[in-house]
Amino acid sequence: MPVSTTIHRPARCRLSFLVALACLHMAAQAQAQPEPSLVAAAALPEVVVSGSRHEQVADELPLSYDVIDARTLSDGQVRNVREALQDLPNTSVKLLPSRFSVTGVTSATGRDGNTGINIRGLGGNRVLLMVDGVRLPRSYAFRTTVFDRESLSLDLLKRVEVVRGPASALYGSDGMAGLVHFITYEPGDFLKGRDGQPDKTLAGRIAAGYSGDNHGRSLAGTVAGQASETLQWMVTASTRRAHELDNRGDVDTPDSRRTRANPQRDRDDAVLGKIVLAPNVGQRHVFTLEHVERKQGIELLSSRAPLPLVGTPAQIAGAITGESSERSMQRDRLGWNARFDLDAPLADQVQTTLAFQKADSRQVGTSVRQALPLRIRDNRYDEKTWQAGVQAGKLLRTGDWAHQLTYGFDHVNSRITNLYDGLNPAPPEVFPLKRFPDTRETSSALYLQDESIAGNWSFTPGLRLDHFSLDVTSQAGFHPPARQPGTSLSGSAVSPKFGVLWRATREWSVFGHYATGFRAPEAGQVNGYFENLAEQVVILPNGDLKPEKSRGVEFGVRGRLQQLRLDASVFSNRYSNLIMDAALIRGTGTAADPRVFQAINLERARISGFEVKGRYDWGQVAGGKLATSFAYGRARGRNLNTDAPLNSIDPAQLALGLQYDSAAWGFALDARHHAAKSAKDIDSSTAVKPPNTQFTIPSATVFDASVQWRVKKDLRLNLAVHNLTNRKYWLWPDVYGLAAASTTNDAWTQPGRSAHVSVVMDF
Template structure:
């Protein structure tokens, strides 16, 4: 089998098309340069926080990044992280239909919701998620119990920043594959006053929307006010009620043959409050309160046995005749962020952060059988976190050099717990119990980075030292039945990085970066324990797990011409000591010789690929401005321990957009082409159990259209039609682990044609 190349081939049709679009835009831009066009407007550079831990023009960063701003989130009627990131190359979010079994005897599909973001072939907890610099909880998965990470309401978010590649040098563990930061609004975003004009006394926004693919209804409101000299406040609240996301399945029977979505009701509510104090003397303080709660009620028709019941008397007695699940999650955050202008010899400014966050997830499932007692599963996962950071910045000049120093300390302490309760557990377990003991995870770090500028060059070396500890705080409800008590674990890691950027001309720049990353083992991986005599399955803990490590290199080019914006990059990342959850290490599956699973350091991997993205402004056409956007990404990955492809790598995707903006209206056409996932690019043996083979997906092109009407400058009406051609298609991130032999694969299809509408009023 062909080995992955550090720079993948561009000979595929989508790749040729993407480069063709880019070259055509380059040619048009080159022709447009000699005669300045009065209709072209210069775009302000994007300001990015996540790339260097302070506000900086994104064009000055020696790495790849993406920014989704408030206008794109609002006008695009974005409801989830998946929708927000769907246009980005080599990026995906796994979202499964709710087709799981309460007791875990069959499938866990759909327990995890938006389990995590995949960036350049790695996802889950290997991608760091932040809200205003505070870490979001991890997802937790143990056997068929999965809790996802989307403790979010995008109605509370004004901007999303995505940094690709290892980010451990600045942010520590969990940033091995990259980071995604969700930034919430402040009063000034609604009051103005940042452009030299006086701020309004009161401002805000009202929004309402409806989505046809899940029959969802949303309402949100924000009010901000100036409460006095140097005091501003903001309060935002949102609510959304929806049903199951539709698909192209056609079988509606109330049993395991069903391919239509299960009946489902979703209720989401969120509140954000902020107070901003600027008492003078170079001080600024931001106090934040955030509350998120989400609930799902699902009638699991797809887990029922078909009627009439058939099989042996024992099988008939155990046949499932009814199942239902209630899932809830809640996150509360209290945070203070302070900024002080010092002007001392050791720091120009000082930033301090102190945050407390508590998150709780719960799943209650009821399983009714034909002639056996009912089973109830009540599973919980909790994280309570304190986070503190102190960061200093200093600008130094020496000769022709300028140095922007950033250095500081981070400390995070989390108490993590789980509880399993209910009725009729599988022997030898006795409820209540814990899959891993109560654990305190701490991480303390020192970091430093220098952005050195001389002439047209910038050099950015950085270094971070982390010490992490996983300490068991209580063995209660864990031992027994575990064969051994939970073990503690600690270690340290050094994460260096080096970036360089050359401004070849005022329009073009070249950049490159080398960065290392790591991720410490999790409590459930180190101490997770499970035993089921009926299934002859044992999952053992592993206190000898080592941190996962990565090393990555990236090279790219940026073009900022009068009409054209272009970003292109190639990357090559190597990983070692990757942790494989629940690897089979022995046993034949009999009562005398049960199958034994364990989390182990097994895999070494490499992932390489390229990305090209940008936009071209065609100027005034038919009384409005016409622009084209494009993005293409392609990657290849290989598990070097087995020689097989990495299933976590998504197929190539091409996104093209055409937008026309007029003073009072606008329209857009968007196309996304998803390449096929071929059998040659799949390690089927690690995805599904033999003799099954992994389900492959064909290529698909999806078209969306939208119109915006602005009857007044402060009112926007958005209308959209998704999947115009009613295309039947699957996404690889969703079907990984789905056997081709299954007769219900249509249940994993994406929604067909659907309408969407929203109204936004600013005041």
């Protein structure tokens, strides 16, 4: 029975346009209002929640953090997570071009899109991603099937908080390398006036933009209202349409010699709805509904065989003459967050969380071969997750000491399924099948943190006890016939942490932090099974995997002077039981001795480095304010088993910015210097197949310029030019796994010079 390759687009996505039109209508009728106070006054301290699980002045945290606020995202015309985090030291996002073959025979590079965020040399699922306290789906990777992690829309975000280093003491599994927390808007962000109190009954925002490097168009609209003294509501919708991201490749042939980007069409739609109910001063409820979907169609010209076809009759018959891929991702979240002020002996305040999230991903690849039947691969990966939590806070005073206790309980239950279908499977496989059996992953945890303050000192010990289990719920469809059934496993982890902060003066503070992290094995690693007789390859499951672990130490200093804001830190992290997903354990690749791969606990690693970031205000210049921002980070890492360098370490990056702001105009010039990745910093043996060596990248300096015209207090026009000098360059996260001898490495270059424009109107 043929497999359909059409991915239907639900009609509800048109809500994006309807909300934007409603915004335009109400904006035209709205009277002039005071300028929205979405940007806090400079004198107000920055407050974050991710570093301690409760609202806290950021500078009181004994650890490194970053906050990207809504104005930075909007004015910077940020379209994806990479752009949002691009100026943070020792932080990167892998964002590959769509250049692969459907079955992965030639290359799977580019199949995975945005596979995750790298913090201080470690990334992927080892960095925990959350939205409003709810865990985002993991990236799933099994041989030629990969689904990425960017299942959110930045148009919905109020800010992004980044915690560097192990975060499992507060958030559990997957917080080995750090945490990135995406926090969405609430109605009050639009309804409040200059004094921070609600002074509008109806407000909102409209934003539209165009990006020259992918011919992308975007439209977003928000409407927020005050229905009564106790009820607020908000609806935000956004839509984007784009094509392939440009590069500096110049070979335009429709075959494997191609270095230009493959033709591509993207469609992203998102809707966020919130109701905030505050029946009295001691109670607050937030009900959230979020829907995000992304669709992508790719014409894989780069996987076609060059003409005229050459080779043996069998090679010519199997040559690819046409190939395409369709991808879709949909994530739905329904959540309830509540806060109760109790003033009880055990708690001053209790917060509760209950959320359901459903994420579906699908990839459909179609291959037309010269003389062989049509080949289709239809891959699906689904997660359904319930998350519940109760957190209490209590302030205690004993003599000169004050203690802010935070304690609670977390529970997460996820049901994970996959399905591999299509036409013409590779023997001995029979479609449909499952790469691993249906699985239920659960985790339950108790945590406690005490922020103790005495004079100019703060001490923050914390402890979390986690129990996790991975249970096979059904063997049906598991690679029939699998050589062995799927296995279940369970385990526990204890994650302590301890932080110290000393306020040396009003302007300077010093901090130190020790933290641990862990990551439980995943379903695909424990039970993933694959067998291909044509390639003489077998991938075996491993039910004996142990959790990965990390231990990190950090010391830092903060300066908050009248004109200078400075943060500097040094860190050292050790990792053990790191899971290598596909380690070759035996075999030569013959029919009698196939190559056998398995996920195993093998690697131990150490990563250390430093980071410096800040801002200097020059004061009044020519009627406006002039400031310089800076950020620099560098890390080194080694595999302690082999003493080889870690390929996951990014080269050093220096980011410099010059900003000028007056009442009507703003101007910014940003420079980013990416250091080279040389051969001595690469372990080629684990990057590419011998005798090949890994492709290295030269250093590069790239300049961006932007101008903002504040037409009036509630209307902003942003113009930007990226890569002013049209520099040809590569970024290390994108080229890992490319052979130096390849003639198509220009396909992984970054876009050249491009123009971007957006307009934002508040009402």
